[in-house]
Structure formats: structure tokens, C-alpha cells
């Protein structure tokens with residue numbers, strides 16, 4: 001029997017985190033869940049915050065071996081939402097009390113692309129101002145690796161949070177899932193650039209990658225801590241049938257039922273170690289379990305991303321197989337998610353940005 005007190009005292013050591021992640025006694029898992037829940041309440045409160053997710057372009061210059069919209073996947077119909085489509089989706093969010101949006105796309109560093117995103121952010125910020133949202137919508141960007149000058153332009157346009165997943169903090173594993181041209185060091189450097197620019201910075205990893213071990217996942221959490229990140233979006237790796245990674249079938253170490261358990265324990269461990277950051281219960285969780293997102297919330301997550309991408313384009317933004325919520329309208333997503341949040345005794349906080357308490361506290365400590 002694992003002594004739960006150990007986790008409380010020493011959960012920032014690699015071995016202790018790894019042993020927490022490999023826990024499979026249901027009673028112990030439930031104790032860990034409860035501890036993570038308590039730490040969440042103490043540091044962030046019980047509120048759940050929405051970020052309306054607008055996947056506005058699937059064109060991508062990167063060729064990640066796991067991703068369905070990788071550059072080399074010729075089966076994908078490439079699309080770009082128009083400015084009006086993006087702004088309309090964002091304003092729908094503002095009207096429905098979402099408070100924040102995420103603008104996500106494939107990676108593209110062209111001047112035209114950055115200009116377009118800056119214009120979209122400026123327009124959204126200006127047009128979403130209301131009595132409920134005196135500073136307009138909170139805008140998170142998730143558009144990949146960019147130069148420091150471009151990050152600064154995007155920040156000046158009004159975006160204030162940025163998500164860039166490291167995917168794995170293990171250099172060797174990173175190399176096995178990305179082509180040579182995509183470097184681990186550059187990804188880390190981009191996270192540093194984002195911090196210097198002033199963004200609230202989010203990162204994250206996938207779990208269940210070929211060859212990935214509990215020790216590596218424990219190192220991921222220590223990496224988040226070292227990088228002093230503000231937000232996390234993580235999820236299970238799910239095969240996409242037309243990507244090269246699916247061929248390494250026999251190298252998966254964490255899979256099947258273990259994948260859900262590890263997904264939830266990763267959220268709990270991150271909550272226990274990092275305490276006051278925002279953690280998303282991501283859509284990928286719902287792919288491996290019909291109530292995966294709710295379970296994510298009860299293991300310590302506090303952010304959910306309702307789908308806003310127009311239905312016709314969603315089938316062209318399949319990062320992995322069996323991505324859920326393909327047909328639901330935005331109204332259906334809203335109702336379905338608020339019921340899901342309510343089912344675990346939590347409440348959506350409408351008309352709030354829901355910034356990372358960790359980031360806010362850093363700001364306070366500077367004064």
C-alpha cells in the first residue's frame with residue numbers, strides 16, 4: 001500500500017511523481033484525486049472557465065509524425081476561415097458569456113499570416129467590448145513557433161495568452177516523433193520568447209507516445225515547474241490512421257485502460273506539483289472515455305474548450321482519429337458542456353477571462 005502522505009511531502013521528486021503516475025490501486029487513485037481537488041479549491045477555487053475554440057486554418061508547415069494535419073498528409077482539404085467567420089464565431093462567444101477564446105491553427109510564419117492574425121485579434125478585441133466584458137474577450141493564441149518580433153506583434157494586437165506544447169520534454173523522444181528540421185531547443189526557446197514578451201504561457205505534452213515511460217512523464221512535470229509555466233493543455237496521444245507514427249504499434253508502453261488512468265493522474269500530479277496554474281480538460285480525453293472531460297475536471301482541471309469551428313470545416317481539422325464533437329452546433333456544445341461541468345458539481349464562470357492565478361500572483365509579487 002502506497003503511503004499517500006509521501007506524495008504530500010515529496011511529490012516534486014522524479015521518483016515520487018513517477019510512482020504516483022503508475023498507481024493503479026483504485027482506492028489510492030481516488031485519494032490522489034481528492035488531494036488534487038483540495039489543492040485546486042485552495043489555489044484556484046471551484047470555477048470552470050470556457051475558452052471557445054476556433055480552429056481557423058489547417059495549413060501547416062510542420063510535419064509532426066503524429067498529427068493528422070501534418071504538411072505531408074495529402075488527404076486533408078486545406079482551409080482558411082475568412083475574417084468574418086472568425087470574428088462572428090468570437091462575437092458569438094462574447095454574447096454567450098464565454099469570456100475567452102482560443103485561436104488555433106497549423107503552423108505558418110508568413111508575413112501575410114501574422115498580419116491576418118493580428119488584424120483578427122484587434123478586431124475581436126475591439127468589437128467584443130461590452131458591459132459584461134469591459135476589456136473585450138480574453139484571447140489565447142495557439143499558432144506555433146514564431147519569431148520574438150512576431151510574438152511581440154501578436155501581443156500588442158491584444159492577445160494575452162499563448163499555448164505551445166512541448167509534446168515531450170525528453171529530447172530523444174521528441175526526435176522520434178518529429179522530423180529533423182523541428183528542434184526541441186527551438187521549441188523551448190519559443191516558450192522563453194513568449195514569457196519575455198509578456199504572455200501567460202501554456203504548454204503541454206501527450207501521453208502514451210511510443211517508448212514513453214512514467215519517468216519521462218515525471219520529468220515533463222518537473223520541466224513545467226522549471227519553466228514556471230502558467231497553463232497546461234495535455235492529452236493522450238491518439239493514433240491518426242494516415243500518419244507515420246501509427247506504424248510503431250508494438251512500442252507503446254502506456255496504452256489501453258492505462259491511458260485513461262495515466263491521463264487523469266497526470267492532471268492530478270500537475271495540480272499537486274504546480275498548484276495554481278490553469279489546466280484544461282482537453283477534447284482528446286473525451287475520445288478515450290465518453291466522460292473523459294468531466295473526469296479531467298474532477299482530477300484537478302479547471303478549463304474547458306467548447307468547439308466553435310464551423311461544422312463544415314471540422315472534418316478537415318482531425319488531428320487524431322475519432323475526434324469527438326464533429327456535428328454538434330455551438331449551441332449544442334454549450335448546453336452539453338455546461339451539463340457535463342454541472343455533473344461533477346462544478347460551475348462555469350461566465351463573462352470572466354479566468355486568467356491563470358499563477359500568472360496573477362507573479363505580477364503581484366513584482367509590485
Ligand code: 5AD
Pocket residue numbers: 066067068165167205206235236237238239240284319320321
Ligand atoms: N493525438 C493527440 N494529440 C495530438 N495532437 C496532434 N496530433 C495528436 C494526436 N495524434 C496535439 C498536439 C498539438 C495539439 C495542437 O494537438 O499535442 O500540440
